[in-house]
Amino acid sequence: MTTRISTMGASNVLTEYLLNSASKYNKLSVEAASGKKVSKPSDDPTATVNILKTNSSLSKLSAYSDNIKSAKNELDVLDSTLSSLNDSIQNATDLATQAANGTYSQSDLDNMKTQVDSILQSVVSLSNTQYNDKYIFSGTATDTTSYGVTYDTQGNISNIGYWGTLTNDAGYQRDATISDGVTVPVNAAGDKLYGSYFSMTTTTPTTTTDVTTTTTTTTTSGTGQTKTTITSITVNDDGTTTTATEVGEGLMGTLVMLSQSLAKGDTGGISASLDGLSNSLDTVSATRAQFASISNRLDLTQSSIDNATTQLTSYKSNLQDADLSQVLTELASAKLALEATYQVTSSTLGLSLLKYM
Amino acid sequence: MTLISCLGMAKQALAVNEAAITAVSNNISNVDTPGYSKLRVNLASVVIKSSSSTANNVITGVNSLSGVEVSSISRYSNTYLQSSYWGANSDSSYMNEYSNIASNIESLTNELQDSGLSTALSNFYSSIDALAAAPNDATARGNYLTAAQNVCTMFNSTGASLSDIKESLVGNGDSTDGSELSSSVDQVNGLLDQLANINSSIIKTGGATNSASSSGLLDQRDSLVTQLSSLMNVNVTQNANGTVGISLGNDALVSSSSVVGYLNAANSVDISGNTVTTMNIVDKKGTTIYPDVNDSITSGSIGAILDSCGTNSDNLTISNVTKGLDTLAQSFANALNIVQRDDPDGDGSVPMCITTDGTNTLSPASELIAVNKNSITTTTTTSTTGQTTTTISSSSAGITAADIAINPNVVAFPNKIAAARLSASEYQDWLATGEHSQDTGNNKNATILQTLRTAKLTQAYDSDYNITDLGNNTIDGYLANIVGNVGTKTENINTSLTTQTSVVASIKSQLSSETGVNLDEELTDLIKYQRAYEASARIFSTCSSILQELVMLGK
Numbered sequence: 001m002t003t004r005i006s007t008m009g010a011s012n013v014l015t016e017y018l019l020n021s022a023s024k025y026n027k028l029s030v031e032a033a034s035g036k037k038v039s040k041p042s043d044d045p046t047a048t049v050n051i052l053k054t055n056s057s058l059s060k061l062s063a064y065s066d067n068i069k070s071a072k073n074e075l076d077v078l079d080s081t082l083s084s085l086n087d088s089i090q091n092a093t094d095l096a097t098q099a100a101n102g103t104y105s106q107s108d109l110d111n112m113k114t115q116v117d118s119i120l121q122s123v124v125s126l127s128n129t130q131y132n133d134k135y136i137f138s139g140t141a142t143d144t145t146s147y148g149v150t151y152d153t154q155g156n157i158s159n160i161g162y163w164g165t166l167t168n169d170a171g172y173q174r175d176a177t178i179s180d181g182v183t184v185p186v187n188a189a190g191d192k193l194y195g196s197y198f199s200m201t202t203t204t205p206t207t208t209t210d211v212t213t214t215t216t217t218t219t220t221s222g223t224g225q226t227k228t229t230i231t232s233i234t235v236n237d238d239g240t241t242t243t244a245t246e247v248g249e250g251l252m253g254t255l256v257m258l259s260q261s262l263a264k265g266d267t268g269g270i271s272a273s274l275d276g277l278s279n280s281l282d283t284v285s286a287t288r289a290q291f292a293s294i295s296n297r298l299d300l301t302q303s304s305i306d307n308a309t310t311q312l313t314s315y316k317s318n319l320q321d322a323d324l325s326q327v328l329t330e331l332a333s334a335k336l337a338l339e340a341t342y343q344v345t346s347s348t349l350g351l352s353l354l355k356y357m
Numbered sequence: 358m359t360l361i362s363c364l365g366m367a368k369q370a371l372a373v374n375e376a377a378i379t380a381v382s383n384n385i386s387n388v389d390t391p392g393y394s395k396l397r398v399n400l401a402s403v404v405i406k407s408s409s410s411t412a413n414n415v416i417t418g419v420n421s422l423s424g425v426e427v428s429s430i431s432r433y434s435n436t437y438l439q440s441s442y443w444g445a446n447s448d449s450s451y452m453n454e455y456s457n458i459a460s461n462i463e464s465l466t467n468e469l470q471d472s473g474l475s476t477a478l479s480n481f482y483s484s485i486d487a488l489a490a491a492p493n494d495a496t497a498r499g500n501y502l503t504a505a506q507n508v509c510t511m512f513n514s515t516g517a518s519l520s521d522i523k524e525s526l527v528g529n530g531d532s533t534d535g536s537e538l539s540s541s542v543d544q545v546n547g548l549l550d551q552l553a554n555i556n557s558s559i560i561k562t563g564g565a566t567n568s569a570s571s572s573g574l575l576d577q578r579d580s581l582v583t584q585l586s587s588l589m590n591v592n593v594t595q596n597a598n599g600t601v602g603i604s605l606g607n608d609a610l611v612s613s614s615s616v617v618g619y620l621n622a623a624n625s626v627d628i629s630g631n632t633v634t635t636m637n638i639v640d641k642k643g644t645t646i647y648p649d650v651n652d653s654i655t656s657g658s659i660g661a662i663l664d665s666c667g668t669n670s671d672n673l674t675i676s677n678v679t680k681g682l683d684t685l686a687q688s689f690a691n692a693l694n695i696v697q698r699d700d701p702d703g704d705g706s707v708p709m710c711i712t713t714d715g716t717n718t719l720s721p722a723s724e725l726i727a728v729n730k731n732s733i734t735t736t737t738t739t740s741t742t743g744q745t746t747t748t749i750s751s752s753s754a755g756i757t758a759a760d761i762a763i764n765p766n767v768v769a770f771p772n773k774i775a776a777a778r779l780s781a782s783e784y785q786d787w788l789a790t791g792e793h794s795q796d797t798g799n800n801k802n803a804t805i806l807q808t809l810r811t812a813k814l815t816q817a818y819d820s821d822y823n824i825t826d827l828g829n830n831t832i833d834g835y836l837a838n839i840v841g842n843v844g845t846k847t848e849n850i851n852t853s854l855t856t857q858t859s860v861v862a863s864i865k866s867q868l869s870s871e872t873g874v875n876l877d878e879e880l881t882d883l884i885k886y887q888r889a890y891e892a893s894a895r896i897f898s899t900c901s902s903i904l905q906e907l908v909m910l911g912k
C-alpha cells in the first residue's frame with residue numbers, strides 16, 4: 001500500500017523547503033555583501049573569541065606604535081637641541097683656545113667676551129627648549145622653566161639656577177611605554193648637561209686675616225661636572241673684609257667664568273675653562289649617544305610592531321572575512337536550489353485531479 | 358414483494374451515498390483546517406436473517422438481502438503518533454523560544470560590531486596612553502574621563518538591557534504582571550478550562566463511538582492539547598471514553614470534566630537582589646496544592662523562559678551573562694581605583710594628583726575614579742555665616758555593570774586624576790620640604806595604568822575591601838570569554854532548534870499523512886459515490902417502470 005499524502009501536509013512540507021532554501025540563500029547573500037563570514041558570535045564562537053583577542057592585540061600594538069611615534073618626536077627635538085648645544089660649546093672652545101694664546105689685546109679679548117656672552121644666552125635659551133608645551137630639560141617638572149638667569153645691580157650675572165627635577169633624584173625621568181611592561185626614558189638630565197652658576201658677596205666687620213687672597217678649587221660635582229669654586233677675600237680700607245664666592249658648575253659655570261676671565265684678561269682662568277668646556281662636550285656627546293641608541297631601539301620596536309600588526313591583521317582576516325570566491329559559488333548554487341524549489345512548489349501545488357474532471 | 362424491497366433498497370442506497378458524499382464534502386471543506394482528521398463513512402450490507410429454515414430456497418435467500426447501510430463513521434487518528442507529536446512540539450517550541458531569547462542576549466554582547474564594550478575599552482586604553490604622554494595636559498585628562506565614562510555607559514546599557522529582557526520575560530521582583538510568562542500562564546489556564554469543557558461535551562455526546570458529531574469535538578480536543586504542548590510539557594492520558602487527562606509530571610491538572618490544578622507563577626527576590634520565579638500548582642481558590650514545580654516544566658515556551666531566567670550554569674541564562682559583566686565591571690573599577698588611590702606594589706609609593714592653587718602642584722590623591730552610581734549622595738551644609746557648601750560623596754562598594762559610574766568629583770575636577778606617583782623616599786621629601794611639588798610632568802602612575810591593558814587580574818582587594826578577580830584573565834580576555842560563551846550556547850540552541858524543527862516536521866507530516874485530507878482521494882471518492890448514487894437512482898427508476906409494467910399487466 002502506498003503512503004497517503006495529505007494535501008495540507010504536502011503544502012506544509014513544500015513551504016518548509018521554500019523557507020529553508022530562502023534562508024540559506026539569504027545567509028549567503030549577507031555574507032557576500034558584508035564580506036564577513038562571522039558577523040555574530042554564534043556564527044563561530046571559537047573564531048569570535050580569537051577575533052576579539054586579536055582586536056585587543058591590534059589596538060594595543062597601534063597604541064604602542066603611537067607612543068613610539070610621540071617618543072621619537074620628542075627624542076628628535078632633544079637631539080637637534082643637543083646638536084645646537086654641541087655647536088655652541090665648540091664655538092666657545094674655539095674662542096677660549098684663541099684667547100689662551102696670550103697674544104691678543106684686551107680689546108680683542110673684550111670682543112671675545114661679547115661673543116661668549118651671546119653663546120651663554122643661546123645656551124640658556126637652548127636649556128629652556130619646549131616640546132608640546134613641556135620643558136624637556138626640567139625632569140618631571142615639565143611646567144617649570146628649566147633655567148632662570150638673575151643679574152646683580154651692576155648687570156652681572158649673579159645666578160643661573162636649575163629649577164627642574166634634579167638628576168640625582170630617580171624621579172626626574174619621564175618614561176614612554178613602548179611594549180608590554182617596557183618603558184624607555186624620553187628626557188635628558190638638564191642640570192647634568194647645563195650645570196649652574198651663582199655668586200655671593202658678604203662683608204664682615206671684623207677681619208680674621210689681613211691678607212687679600214683668591215682661592216680657586218676645582219672638584220667634580222655629584223653629576224660628574226667640573227665644579228669650580230673661587231673664593232676672594234678682600235681687606236677693605238675701613239677694616240672690614242669682603243668675601244666673594246662664586247660657584248660654577250658644568251657648562252653654565254664654565255661660560256660665566258670664561259666671560260669673566262676674558263674681561264679681566266686672566267689667561268690662567270681662560271685656560272682652565274678649556275677643561276670645563278671639553279668636559280661639557282663629552283657629556284653632550286655621551287647623552288646624544290645614549291638617546292640615539294634609545295631612538296634606534298624605538299625604530300626596531302616599531303618595525304617589529306609593524307610586522308606583528310601585518311600578521312595579526314591577516315590572521316583576523318582569515319578568521320572573519322569570507323572567502324568571496326567560495327561564497328559567491330555557494331551563493332550561485334543556493335540560488336539555483338531556491339529556483340528549483342520554486343519550480344517544484346508551483347508545479348506540485350498545481351497538480352490536481354480537478355483539472356481532469 | 359421483491360420489487361418493492363428493491364425500491365426500498367435503492368432508496369436506502371441513495372441515502373447512504375448521500376451520507377458518504379456529505380462526509381467527502383466535509384473532508385474537502387476542511388482540507389486546510391489544522392488538526393482536522395479525515396472522516397470516513399463505513400458501509401455494510403444489510404442482511405435480514407429469516408426465521409424460517411428455508412435457506413435452500415433461492416428466492417427466499419434473495420428476499421433476505423436488504424441493501425446497504427452506514428455501519429459507522431470513523432475518524433482517522435493515530436494515538437501513538439499524536440502523543441509523540443505533542444512531545445516533539447513541546448521540545449521544538451522550547452527551542453524556538455530559547456533561540457529568540459538567545460539571539461536577543463547575543464545581540465547585546467555582540468562585540469564583533471565596532472560599537473561595543475571592547476571598542477570603548479580600547480579607546481579608554483588609548484586615552485591612558487595620551488595621559489602618560491602629557492600627564493598635566495587638561496585635554497588629555499578630559500579625554501581620559503570621557504573615555505572612562507563611555508566604558509561605564511556601555512556597561513550600564515548592556516546591564517540595563519539584560520535586566521529589561523529578564524523583566525519582559527518574567528516580570529520584576531514584585532510580580533509577574535505584564536510579562537511573557539504571565540500571559541503564557543494565563544493561556545495555559547485558559548486552555549485547561551477549555552479542555553475540561555470539551556471533556557464534558559465528549560462525555561455527553563458519547564465521543565468514544567467515533568460518531569460524526571463527536572469527531573469535531575475530538576479535533577478540538579487535540580488542537581487544544583497541541584496549543585498546550587507548545588506552552589509547556591504535559592502528560593496526556595487518552596481515555597477510552599474520548600476524554601483526555603492532563604498532568605504536569607505526576608500532578609494532575611485536568612481530570613475528566615474538571616480542572617483540578619491551575620498553573621501559577623510567583624516572583625521573589627533572593628539575597629543578591631535577583632528575581633527568582635517559582636511555578637506552583639494551585640486549586641480554583643488559589644490555594645497552592647503542589648509548590649515549586651519548576652523542575653517538572655522542562656519544555657515548551659514556558660520551560661524556555663524559566664531556563665533562560667534561571668541560574669543553571671549549563672544553560673544560557675540572563676543571570677549568568679549579567680554576573681559575568683558584573684564581575685568584569687567590579688574588577689575594572691577596582692583595578693582603576695587601586696592604581697588611583699592605593700599602593701598596588703606595596704612599595705610605599707604614593708599616587709599624586711594635581712592641586713591648583715595659583716600654580717599647579719602635586720598632592721596625594723584621595724578620590725576614587727569608578728564608583729557605584731547608587732552610592733552618589735549630595736549633602737548641602739550651611740555654615741554659621743550662611744554660606745552653603747555642597748559635597749558629593751560616593752563609594753565603590755557593590756559595583757555592578759548596571760551601576761558603575763565615574764566619580765562626579767573627578768569629572769568636575771579632572772586634576773584629581775592621579776597621573777603621578779612619588780616613591781616612598783620622594784614622598785618623604787615632599788612631606789618634609791615640599792620638594793617634587795612642581796613635578797606635574799611625573800607620569801609614573803599613568804605608566805602603571807597603561808599596564809591595565811595587559812594585566813591579568815587575579816584576586817585582589819582595594820582599600821575598601823572590594824574584591825577584584827577575573828581568574829587570571831585580562832579585562833579584554835574575560836570579555837571575550839563572556840562573548841564566546843554566549844556565542845557557543847546560542848550556536849548550540851540554534852543547532853538543537855534546527856534538529857527539533859525537523860523532528861516535529863517529520864512527525865507532523867507522518868501524522869498528517871495518516872489523518873489528513875488528500876484532495877485527489879476525496880475527488881475520487883466523490884466520483885465513486887456519485888456513480889453509485891446514479892446507479893441506485895437507475896435501479897429505482899427501473900423497478901418503478903417494472904412495477905408500472907405489472908400494473909399495466911393487471912388491467
